[in-house]
Amino acid sequence: MKKIVYLLTAVMLGMNACFAYEMTNQELLKDISMQHVIDSIAYDMLNVAQIKNRMIFTYDKDAKKKLLKCNDSLTKRQVLIYGDNVAKVADKNELAALIAREIVKADASYWGNFKGYIGATQIRCAPKKYELYFDRAAVDLMVKAGYNPVGMITFLHKVYPQKRTDIISTTNLTSKRVMYVYEYIYKNYPEFLVNNEYKDNMYYQNFLLTSTENRAKFYEKIKNKSDEKIKYE
Numbered sequence: 001m002k003k004i005v006y007l008l009t010a011v012m013l014g015m016n017a018c019f020a021y022e023m024t025n026q027e028l029l030k031d032i033s034m035q036h037v038i039d040s041i042a043y044d045m046l047n048v049a050q051i052k053n054r055m056i057f058t059y060d061k062d063a064k065k066k067l068l069k070c071n072d073s074l075t076k077r078q079v080l081i082y083g084d085n086v087a088k089v090a091d092k093n094e095l096a097a098l099i100a101r102e103i104v105k106a107d108a109s110y111w112g113n114f115k116g117y118i119g120a121t122q123i124r125c126a127p128k129k130y131e132l133y134f135d136r137a138a139v140d141l142m143v144k145a146g147y148n149p150v151g152m153i154t155f156l157h158k159v160y161p162q163k164r165t166d167i168i169s170t171t172n173l174t175s176k177r178v179m180y181v182y183e184y185i186y187k188n189y190p191e192f193l194v195n196n197e198y199k200d201n202m203y204y205q206n207f208l209l210t211s212t213e214n215r216a217k218f219y220e221k222i223k224n225k226s227d228e229k230i231k232y233e
Contacts, residue, residue: 035059038081041092042099045145051103053110055079059086077106088158090203093142093151098159100138100145101152108134128172135177136184149185150192153178154203157210176232178207179214183230186218 035058042057055077062083079102089095108130135156139149160174185192198204208215214232221230 034086037095038099041096041145042079042103045096045100045103045141048145049141051107053077053107055103055106057081057099057102059083077109079103079106085159089155091151093148094155094158096142096145096147097138097149097152097155100141100147101134104134104137104141128170131172132177132180135181139181139184139189143189148192148197149181149189150196150198150204152181153185153207154198154201156181157207158203173233175211175214179211179218179230179232182207182211182215183218 038057038059045051046055057079059081060083079099081098081102085098086095089098135152139152142149142152156174156178160177162174163169163171165173196204214230217230217232221228
């Protein structure tokens with residue numbers, strides 16, 4: 001009888017111990033899960049694309065501070081993924097779009113002489129030009145890593161606000177950026193638009209709605225087989 005009591009006691013203690021471990025593990029995973037997901041996508045992209053320049057990724061739960069300071073991705077090669085951007089991500093493709101864009105920007109910090117100082121300086125001097133380059137390079141990286149590049153369209157459309165003009169701005173109008181990405185995918189990865197898994201996505205539908213005039217310009221260019229660069233609005 002005593003043996004049965006001891007056995008039952010041992011089993012109950014073991015169950016309690018396992019339950020306590022599971023609860024602790026769940027709490028731990030709650031804190032590290034987003035960082036783990038970001039690292040998994042980011043390092044997979046680095047390996048698939050054979051990017052040899054070293055960089056790290058840090059998830060910051062807080063919103064991005066609007067301060068005049070150097071971007072760490074151009075100096076420390078530390079990619080900061082901010083919580084306010086992650087909060088707008090709806091699927092793995094959009095998260096991959098966010099990460100891919102930061103990877104190509106950090107990779108560019110290695111350009112040129114003086115351990116990348118020249119490359120970082122060039123980017124700071126012409127941010128509007130390089131912004132479009134990073135968008136396209138990130139699309140290429142997404143496709144290499146097996147993600148749907150249309151996620152870049154929905155991500156940019158949701159995250160970046162629309163200014164009145166970009167004439168005296170260091171950045172492009174979001175409507176222009178999204179159209180250049182759409183144009184790039186249309187020309188280089190048309191299969192993702194032909195078999196578009198985002199066709200019923202409400203964010204993609206809103207992009208189609210708000211880009212009606214810009215897309216009409218693009219389709220006219222395709223129809224006329226023109227090489228002229230379109231001035232999107």
